[in-house]
Amino acid sequence: MGNQDHILEELKELVKDLVKTSNMLIQSNQSVIQSNQEIKQLLLQKDLISVLDIEASNTLNTEFTPPPAISKGTDENINAELFKKIVNVYYYEEIERIKSNNVRKSARRVSVELGKTMVDFLYQHLKDTGLSFKRFPDGLILITSEEKWIGAIKIISDLGFHRGEQWNKYVEEIVEHCNTKYDLNNRNIYFVISSLRNGLEQGHVAKLLDREIRSNWEFMNNRTLVDEYVKKFIRLTTCLETPNKQIYIMGSEIHPNVIADDLHKMNEEQYIDAYNQIDQYDWICDLKEFLDELRHLS
Structure with missing residues (x-):
C-alpha cells in the first residue's frame, strides 16, 4: 500500500x-x-x-460554402469544369487550415484531393470506355483496362517545384518510376497542369522565346507569347514519346489556389461572378483532346 x-x-x-x-x-x-x-x-x-x-x-467568409454541383461539364467547357473542381479543393483546404490553426495548407492533403478530383472527372467523362482509374500513394493515377495497368496520369496545380530545366528532370523521374514499378512505357504517361502561374522561371522563358521578358505577369497575359512558349516547353520534354499529346497546360495567369483564397472574401454574388469568369476563360489546351487520347487506350 x-x-x-x-x-x-x-x-x-x-x-x-x-x-x-x-x-x-x-x-x-x-x-x-x-x-x-x-x-x-x-x-x-x-x-x-x-x-x-x-x-x-x-474577414474570412467560412459561413458561405460553394455549391457542390459546380457544373456537369458540357463537351464545350470541360476545362472550366475541372478547373472549378480544383478551385474547390483549395477552397475547402483553406477551411481545414484555419480549423487546424496551421500556417500553410497541407500539400499532402491537397495532392490527395486533387487525385480524387481527377479520378471523379475521368469516370464522369469516360464511364463507357471500360477504363478504370485509381489514385496511388505515389500521387499517380493509374489507368487500368481488363485488370492491367496501361497508363498513368499526374495532375499538378503549377510548376512551382519543377521550374525551367527542372521540369525535364522531374518528368524523367516519373517515366522511370512508371516503367520500374508499373511496367509502363513513356507513351502512356500524361500530365495535366492547371496553371503556369507560380511556376515560371523568367530566364528560362526568355531563353525559349529568344527575347527579353520584363515580368512574368506581363508575359502570362500575352497569349501569343504564352502559346509560343507552351509549344516549345512541351516539345522539349523529349523523354515522352509524343509530348504534345501527353502534356496539357490549362491556364496562364489564372490559378486555382489564388481564386480559392479570394472566394473566402467574397459574398455569394461575387462568388458566382468569379466562376462565370472561369467559364469564359480562354484556355491554353483543350482537355477534350486529353480525353480522346485516353479513349484510344481502351
Whole structure:
C-alpha cells in the first residue's frame, strides 16, 4: 500500500504541474492577443493602417460554402469544369487550415484531393470506355483496362517545384518510376497542369522565346507569347514519346489556389461572378483532346 500511496502522490503532483502549465499558456496567449490589439491601435493612431485594413485581414467568409454541383461539364467547357473542381479543393483546404490553426495548407492533403478530383472527372467523362482509374500513394493515377495497368496520369496545380530545366528532370523521374514499378512505357504517361502561374522561371522563358521578358505577369497575359512558349516547353520534354499529346497546360495567369483564397472574401454574388469568369476563360489546351487520347487506350 505504501508504494501505491507514493505513486498516487506523484500523480497528484503531475496533475498540478499540468494545470499550472496550462494556465501559464492561457495567460501567455491572452498577452499575445492583447499585445496584438495594442499594436493595431497604435498603428491606427499613427494613420499607418485603416480600420478597413484590419477588418479585411480578419474577414474570412467560412459561413458561405460553394455549391457542390459546380457544373456537369458540357463537351464545350470541360476545362472550366475541372478547373472549378480544383478551385474547390483549395477552397475547402483553406477551411481545414484555419480549423487546424496551421500556417500553410497541407500539400499532402491537397495532392490527395486533387487525385480524387481527377479520378471523379475521368469516370464522369469516360464511364463507357471500360477504363478504370485509381489514385496511388505515389500521387499517380493509374489507368487500368481488363485488370492491367496501361497508363498513368499526374495532375499538378503549377510548376512551382519543377521550374525551367527542372521540369525535364522531374518528368524523367516519373517515366522511370512508371516503367520500374508499373511496367509502363513513356507513351502512356500524361500530365495535366492547371496553371503556369507560380511556376515560371523568367530566364528560362526568355531563353525559349529568344527575347527579353520584363515580368512574368506581363508575359502570362500575352497569349501569343504564352502559346509560343507552351509549344516549345512541351516539345522539349523529349523523354515522352509524343509530348504534345501527353502534356496539357490549362491556364496562364489564372490559378486555382489564388481564386480559392479570394472566394473566402467574397459574398455569394461575387462568388458566382468569379466562376462565370472561369467559364469564359480562354484556355491554353483543350482537355477534350486529353480525353480522346485516353479513349484510344481502351
